[in-house]
Amino acid sequence: MTVASTTAAGRVVGSWRAAWLRVEGHWVWYRRYWTANLYSSGLQPLLFLLAMGVGFGSQVRPGAATGGFSYLHFVAPALLVAGAVQNAVGESSFPVLSGFKWQRDYYAVTATPVSPGQLLGGQLIWVGLRLFLAGSVYVLVAWAFGAWLNAGVLLVLLVGVGTGLACAAVVMAVAATTYDEGTRFTSIFRFVVMPMMLFSGTFFPISQIPEALRWLAWISPLWHGNELARGVTLEGLQVLPTLGHVAYLVALFAVGGLLARRYFYRRLAS
Numbered sequence: 135m136t137v138a139s140t141t142a143a144g145r146v147v148g149s150w151r152a153a154w155l156r157v158e159g160h161w162v163w164y165r166r167y168w169t170a171n172l173y174s175s176g177l178q179p180l181l182f183l184l185a186m187g188v189g190f191g192s193q194v195r196p197g198a199a200t201g202g203f204s205y206l207h208f209v210a211p212a213l214l215v216a217g218a219v220q221n222a223v224g225e226s227s228f229p230v231l232s233g234f235k236w237q238r239d240y241y242a243v244t245a246t247p248v249s250p251g252q253l254l255g256g257q258l259i260w261v262g263l264r265l266f267l268a269g270s271v272y273v274l275v276a277w278a279f280g281a282w283l284n285a286g287v288l289l290v291l292l293v294g295v296g297t298g299l300a301c302a303a304v305v306m307a308v309a310a311t312t313y314d315e316g317t318r319f320t321s322i323f324r325f326v327v328m329p330m331m332l333f334s335g336t337f338f339p340i341s342q343i344p345e346a347l348r349w350l351a352w353i354s355p356l357w358h359g360n361e362l363a364r365g366v367t368l369e370g371l372q373v374l375p376t377l378g379h380v381a382y383l384v385a386l387f388a389v390g391g392l393l394a395r396r397y398f399y400r401r402l403a404s
Contacts, residue, residue, distance in 0.1 A: 149255070152248045156256025157263070159243075180275055182213050186337060188279060199339055203283075203368055210281035211363035212336040214272050215294045218265045219356050222298030223305050223327055225261045227319040230309035240402060250398040257306065258299060258391070265298045266291065286367040293366065297359030300383045303390030310397035335360045358382045 183206075191205035200208040233240040244250050269291045276282065305322070312318060333343060333350065334357040340348055351357045358379040365371040 149252055152252040153255035153259055155248065156243065156253055157260050160256075160260045180272060182216075183210060183272075183276055183279070183281065187213070187281065199342070201364075201369055206279065206281055207283055207368065208364070209337060210276050211287070211290045211293075211367050212360040214269055214276075214290055215297050215359040215363045216331045216334075216336050216356060217272060218269055218294035218298035219301050219359070220327060220331070221265055221268055222261055222302040223322065225264060226257075226302040226305035227309055227322070228316055230257065230306050231312050231316050231319075234310065234401060235313070240398075244402045250402040251395050253402075254306065254391075254395055254398045258302065261302045262295055262299050265295045269294045283367060289366040290363045293359055293362045296383055296387075297355055297362075300355050300387040300390065303387050303394055305390075307390055307393035307397055310394055310401055330354045330356045355383060355386055 187206040187209045194205035196202050196204050240253060243253050273287055273291055334354040335351060340351040343351060362379050
């Protein structure tokens with residue numbers, strides 16, 4: 135991002151201020167439809183919680199696979215993170231492509247002193263806020279079902295937002311290089327997001343996966359998020375594994391963000 139932008143009136147707007155102007159633009163729209171939108175974004179993880187944690191989970195006895203905890207307590211933090219990843223990919227795929235291809239409002243924004251990098255920063259901030267709001271709804275409803283054992287759930291919410299943003303940055307880079315109707319996003323949801331949710335330790339520990347395929351879970355950002363989420367609520371965190379999980383997510387966000395910034399500039403400057 136540039137250090138500052140100059141408005142039409144000649145005033146200087148800092149990079150963060152310019153990014154927040156984009157967030158403000160999203161909020162003007164969102165405040166009219168927030169009830170329906172927040173309902174839809176928070177509904178899916180709650181349905182999974184009811185089906186797996188409360189329904190199916192009532193038939194699962196605490197054991198080695200769940201760390202001695204009830205299945206509800208085992209699956210609740212992971213479902214928050216999985217829901218955040220799904221929402222992040224959804225908010226960073228077709229909506230971002232629309233800004234380039236259909237609505238083309240990105241071109242209008244960058245015709246002002248707001249740069250493509252600041253536009254990208256505003257998009258990431260907005261996605262983070264959306265994930266926080268949806269995650270907060272999930273936390274409150276899951277609390278009513280007794281899904282949380284301690285105040286570590288507040289850290290689970292932050293883990294969910296961080297994991298979602300790591301995925302969002304990468305998907306925004308993909309969106310910025312998409313020129314067709316976005317058919318690749320269907321493949322991403324079908325062959326990346328859903329398998330990642332099913333086989334990254336969300337519903338069962340990855341020790342149940344054959345060793346030859348376990349590396350697929352290790353490279354999944356969702357597995358790293360699940361391990362952090364369960365660590366802060368159930369088992370406690372160990373220093374080296376925690377640093378490894380955090381480093382992976384930070385690196386993914388940094389690489390995705392740098393690529394997205396490069397492609398945003400390339401596409402919006404053409």
